[in-house]
Amino acid sequence: MELKSSAFKAYDIRGKFPEEVNEELAYRIGRVFPTLFNAKRVAVGHDIRLSGPEIQKALELGLTEMGCEVVDIGQCGTEMIYFATAHLGLDGGIMITASHNPKEYNGLKLVRKEARPISGDTGLKDIEAKVMAGELGTPAEVPAKVIEVDIMKEYIDHLLTYVDMSALKPLKIVVNSGNGAAGPIIDELEKRLPFNFVKVYNTPDGSFPNGVPNPLLMENREATAKVVREEKADLGVAFDGDFDRCFIFDENGDMIEGYYIVGFLAKAFLKKNPGAKIIYDPRLTWNTIEVVEEAGGTPVMCKSGHAFIKDCMRKEDAVYGGEMSAHNYFKDFSFCDSGMITWLLVAELLCQAEGKMSEMLKERMERYPISGEINSKVADAKAVMAAIEAKYGSTGEVCKMDGFSVNYPDWRFNVRISNTEPVIRLNVETRGDKKLLEEKTAEVLAVIRA
Secondary structure: OOOOOEEEEOEEEEEEOOOOOHHHEEEEEEHHHHHHHOOOOEEEEEEEOHHHHHHHOOOOOOOOEEEEEEEEEOOOOHHHHHHHHHHHHOOOEEEEEOOOOOEEEEEEEEEEHHHEEEOOOOOHHHHHHHHHHOOOOOOOOOOOOEEEEEHHHHHHHHHHHHHOHHHHOOOEEEEEEOOOOOOHHHHHHOOOOOOEEEEEEOOOOOOOOOOOOOOHHHHHHHHHHHHHHHHHHOOEEEEEOOOOEEEEEEEOEEEEOHHHHHHHHHHHHHHHHOOOEEEEEOOOOOOHHHHHHOOOOEEEEOOHHHHHHHHHHHHOOOOOOOOOOOEEHHHHHOOEOOOHHHHHHHHHHHHHHHHOHHHHHHHHHHHHOOOOEEEEEOOHHHHHHHHHHHHHHHOEEEOOOOEEEEEOOOOEEEEEEEEOOOEEEEEEEEOOOHHHHHHHHHHHHHOOOO
16 A cells, blocks of 8 residues: 555644555554554544544554554544553553544644653654655554443543532533544533533534534534524534534524633633733734733743644643634643533633623733634745735834734734645734724735735
């Protein structure tokens, strides 16, 4: 079976099955992983994609041939691999998932001890080199075993440590699992929580009968929003396929941008952890900085991307970190991201507030209106970035931590090149001026699309 290095991305391995991601690739990764990371016991699981079980079987064969015991946690979400790796004291974890990609895709996310991410800077390129060269190491004299472990109860118990159960009220919550891996977790949480769940596409189905589980797509949002309005629910929650991200809808069915959730959760964490550090990414910043500083915390900017954020959180010993892309990271969850913890915390805050979800963030959204991330396909991304820098580079306060950001007194913007495609991503925000937001968004877009 042919192997293609195009499956190796910046933070994970991902591509079409079986052209780019297949059993041979998984088997070779299984052979290489134990030697590179001195791994004796590794957690393995898969999401709901139809190719998951066969990829997992090949991966497990490679691992066990090298004498590495596999702790098989079965069908799960990515954050359950993080939890299993840390909670069981394993040497690593491998999740078989392509997250929010279309159904014909699959992939692998890898972590080492303590659920520390393995990315291009921390070993993924070494794995790629050995896999592509066929340098698979020497098998052990005696193959290791695969043991099946059910971590559901311990995982659910851990999730519930993040909320004050006595503060929870019988909210009506619409939950859209998108036929992804979140459904069974919601079923288990339902047994322990006072919420009235209205479930949408709750049954895992790798054929994705209701479309790819990616709530960021405008066409996918209405499936959740419509039910929120019809049911007069207090809150809506939609997950991507492997549920490491969740997306929050208010009682009107309007999806709340992940940017505002970062400030919302940061404030809550600072109440419990006075003076703590909060990590945020450079794409949108003003709201987070202001909320954190007003709450007595220290905002720390970090390059976007889960591997960078997790590393930064460990170095800074930050209690919480959030990206505008709806990835939220928690110190007590091995500094990893969790969609489940995120929505539980939002629901707890709603219970404590005695108000409506839309009211809780209205003032912040009006104070710092945003464009939303606007993607533009371009012929030459580097040339576009050079043109933007030539026009704006000497006119404001420039930051190049992640792409190109410029701050002015009343507005700011960030542009980045996609890691995976010829796309420029633009984010603009202003200080309470929606007209200026429209003008400046159009102005920067004109440069990008010239």
